[in-house]
Amino acid sequence: MEPIIEVKDLVKSFRATRGVGKRSRSTPTVEAVANVSFTIKPNEIVSIVGESGSGKTTLGRLMVRLMEPNSGSIFFEGKDIFKMKSKSILEFRRNVQMILQDPYDSLNPLYSIEASTKQPLNIFMKKMSAKEKRDTVISYLEMTGLRPAEEFLGKRPGELSGGQRQRVSIARALITAPKFIVADEPVSMLDVSLRAEILNTMKRLKESKGVSIMFITHDIATAKFMGDRILIFYKGTIVEHGKMSEVMNSPMHPYTKLLIDSVPSTNLEEARDYLSFNEEADIKQLMPAGNEGCRFADRCPHAMSRCSAESPHNVKVSSDHEVLCFLYG
Numbered sequence: 001m002e003p004i005i006e007v008k009d010l011v012k013s014f015r016a017t018r019g020v021g022k023r024s025r026s027t028p029t030v031e032a033v034a035n036v037s038f039t040i041k042p043n044e045i046v047s048i049v050g051e052s053g054s055g056k057t058t059l060g061r062l063m064v065r066l067m068e069p070n071s072g073s074i075f076f077e078g079k080d081i082f083k084m085k086s087k088s089i090l091e092f093r094r095n096v097q098m099i100l101q102d103p104y105d106s107l108n109p110l111y112s113i114e115a116s117t118k119q120p121l122n123i124f125m126k127k128m129s130a131k132e133k134r135d136t137v138i139s140y141l142e143m144t145g146l147r148p149a150e151e152f153l154g155k156r157p158g159e160l161s162g163g164q165r166q167r168v169s170i171a172r173a174l175i176t177a178p179k180f181i182v183a184d185e186p187v188s189m190l191d192v193s194l195r196a197e198i199l200n201t202m203k204r205l206k207e208s209k210g211v212s213i214m215f216i217t218h219d220i221a222t223a224k225f226m227g228d229r230i231l232i233f234y235k236g237t238i239v240e241h242g243k244m245s246e247v248m249n250s251p252m253h254p255y256t257k258l259l260i261d262s263v264p265s266t267n268l269e270e271a272r273d274y275l276s277f278n279e280e281a282d283i284k285q286l287m288p289a290g291n292e293g294c295r296f297a298d299r300c301p302h303a304m305s306r307c308s309a310e311s312p313h314n315v316k317v318s319s320d321h322e323v324l325c326f327l328y329g
């Protein structure tokens with residue numbers, strides 16, 4: 001089956017401004033996304049799991065064309081998204097949506113919930129009647145758990161709880177029936193019971209509408225719950241990826257093993273916050289551009305001398321399982 005998304009040799013670097021004081025001419029360039037390649041198939045959920053500062057949001061923003069890479073390409077249904085002309089860009093925007101970590105970033109505080117949720121229909125579904133639009137808004141709000149939806153239509157985002165706001169931004173992202181969604185920690189601000197409900201809604205959507213989802217999380221238990229496949233992200237690189245069951249049952253990369261061993265339980269609700277051990281990571285997470293060596297070498301219990309001198313390459317361990325580590329070749 002042809003992939004819906006193909007990411008090829010993607011690189012995004014920043015001048016290190018955040019967390020390291022003022023920028024100067026000597027400020028190093030750091031790679032938030034370092035030569036990343038992978039594919040996502042139609043009707044598939046791919047979980048991306050990584051620590052805070054590992055580059056997940058940067059990757060997500062690149063995938064929906066909110067920023068340009070330094071190099072590399074992303075193909076959506078075979079078309080390079082960074083080379084699209086205006087008509088294809090509009091079509092791309094209807095088909096590809098991003099659900100952000102913080103709903104404040106996607107909802108205009110001055111707009112009513114009805115106006116915000118309806119906005120994509122006004123842009124992309126111009127032929128819909130006013131009644132059809134209103135009915136569609138109501139059904140999507142209810143689908144994300146805002147019931148009865150009529151009670152929310154006239155409210156402003158500030159009158160809703162964080163969880164309710166996130167439901168509105170999810171309804172808004174889904175309302176044009178996109179083919180591909182980047183969901184960037186979409187439930188991290190919701191409480192546990194609502195979290196499971198939203199995740200199940202997203203899974204049902206995949207089943208019923210055939211949508212593909214790139215699900216970004218720092219929580220391996222949620223990643224496991226959601227994904228058909230998993231990408232383990234570390235300092236801007238994919239250190240292991242493959243079919244979910246295979247990676248979870250036979251993790252190969254020392255970092256993946258550490259992640260799985262450090263989960264107290266793979267139960268979604270019990271394990272949700274275990275992975276915040278590296279909150280201070282930020283700039284330390286990143287690697288100066290052009291540095292050789294395995295990015296995990298300073299934490300790896302199996303590090304060898306070559307690990308800090310050479311960069312490992314991907315080793316295929318089965319038809320849908322690859323690992324970036326010298327231990328395997």
Ligand SMILES: Nc1ncnc2c1ncn2[C@@H]1O[C@H](COP(=O)(O)OP(=O)(O)OP(=O)(O)O)[C@@H](O)[C@H]1O
Nearest residue numbers: 014017018032051052053054055056057058282283
């Ligand atoms: N606009 C920017 N300018 C400079 N540096 C940036 C910018 N955006 C991201 N970075 C750097 O890239 C790194 C990766 O950031 P990113 O937000 O992609 O990580 P993340 O994995 O999404 O983290 P979190 O789990 O905390 O959301 C950060 O440590 C940050 O220093």
Ligand code: SF4
Nearest residue numbers: 294297300307325326
């Ligand atoms: S390449 Fe070396 S340092 Fe990196 S994960 Fe493998 S053994 Fe550890």
Ligand SMILES: [Mg+2]
Nearest residue numbers: 056057058184
């Ligand atoms: Mg992020």
